[in-house]
Amino acid sequence: MVPYARDGDFxxxxxxxxxxxxxxxxxxxxxxxxRILIKRVKELEQVQDVTRFFMExxxxxxxxxxxxxxxxxxxxxxxxVIFIARKDRNQ
Amino acid sequence: MKxxxxxxxxxxxxxxxxxxxxxYAHCDYPCGIYDPHLAQLSALTVVRMVDLMNxxxxxxxxxxSEMLDYVHDMxxxxxxxxxxxxxxKHEIRIIWGDYIKPQHVQAHPELHEIVFxxxxxxxxxxxxPDREAAMxxxxxxxxxxxxxxxxxxxxxHKAKSPYDPHEEVVYPxx
Numbered sequence: 001m002v003p004y005a006r007d008g009d010f011x012x013x014x015x016x017x018x019x020x021x022x023x024x025x026x027x028x029x030x031x032x033x034x035r036i037l038i039k040r041v042k043e044l045e046q047v048q049d050v051t052r053f054f055m056e057x058x059x060x061x062x063x064x065x066x067x068x069x070x071x072x073x074x075x076x077x078x079x080x081v082i083f084i085a086r087k088d089r090n091q
Numbered sequence: 092m093k094x095x096x097x098x099x100x101x102x103x104x105x106x107x108x109x110x111x112x113x114x115y116a117h118c119d120y121p122c123g124i125y126d127p128h129l130a131q132l133s134a135l136t137v138v139r140m141v142d143l144m145n146x147x148x149x150x151x152x153x154x155x156s157e158m159l160d161y162v163h164d165m166x167x168x169x170x171x172x173x174x175x176x177x178x179x180k181h182e183i184r185i186i187w188g189d190y191i192k193p194q195h196v197q198a199h200p201e202l203h204e205i206v207f208x209x210x211x212x213x214x215x216x217x218x219x220p221d222r223e224a225a226m227x228x229x230x231x232x233x234x235x236x237x238x239x240x241x242x243x244x245x246x247x248h249k250a251k252s253p254y255d256p257h258e259e260v261v262y263p264x265x
Binding site: 001002005009010011012027031035036037038039047057059067068069070071085086087 | 096098099101102103111112113114115116123189190192193194195197
């Protein structure tokens with residue numbers, strides 16, 4: 001997710017939110033192996049009256065995302081990122 | 092930003108005492124190159140090797156030189172058959188695991204069964220010099236290829252391979 005987030009940064013997120021829009025950054029479970037991932041919503045897909053979210057990393061060359069595992073459903077979303085707190089690299 | 096630095100320091104201090112969940116942003120390298128062609132070629136090779144094994148002249152037991160040639164040629168054909176049956180299974184597993192998405196399965200509910208059949212017929216083609224098993228493998232791989240190209244919005248046609256074993260293969264209309 002470089003440059004938005006770097007290794008070790010803190011993703012301050014909320015589990016309570018009212019909507020998901022294109023451009024939002026979400027924390028969600030990977031449909032492949034259940035790992036917790038952080039990616040940006042690129043597109044909202046309407047599949048049989050259900051909204052699915054096409055997730056893409058900002059760093060496209062290093063991102064395994066919806067281009068590989070497909071769009072995700074709402075139940076996979078854990079939280080919405082409010083902001084990124086940079087890790088203090090001098091600590 | 093100064094505020095962000097302060098918050099970062101605060102979280103850094105909390106990190107030692109609290110366990111935060113880790114969210115990953117990247118994993119492996121996405122080349123995005125998928126094509127069932129190699130699996131189809133491998134299945135065709137398995138058929139071809141079974142044909143070759145059946146066409147190798149039978150040696151006269153009393154002629155050691157003929158016997159040696161026979162064992163040698165047969166060993167080479169068996170080795171190629173083994174390798175290509177495994178390569179076919181490997182290629183299908185990669186496309187199935189890395190490329191196929193839930194919406195593809197939704198559109199083609201038979202997809203998982205086709206992959207399962209490819210694994211089974213691939214195994215059978217390795218175990219036995221059986222043309223029927225080899226053809227069953229090729230047929231299932233062709234079904235998989237047709238679905239793969241459909242997911243890309245590319246039409247396909249069937250044609251006999253312009254080389255031995257001259258069996259039907261699904262080709263994309265590019």
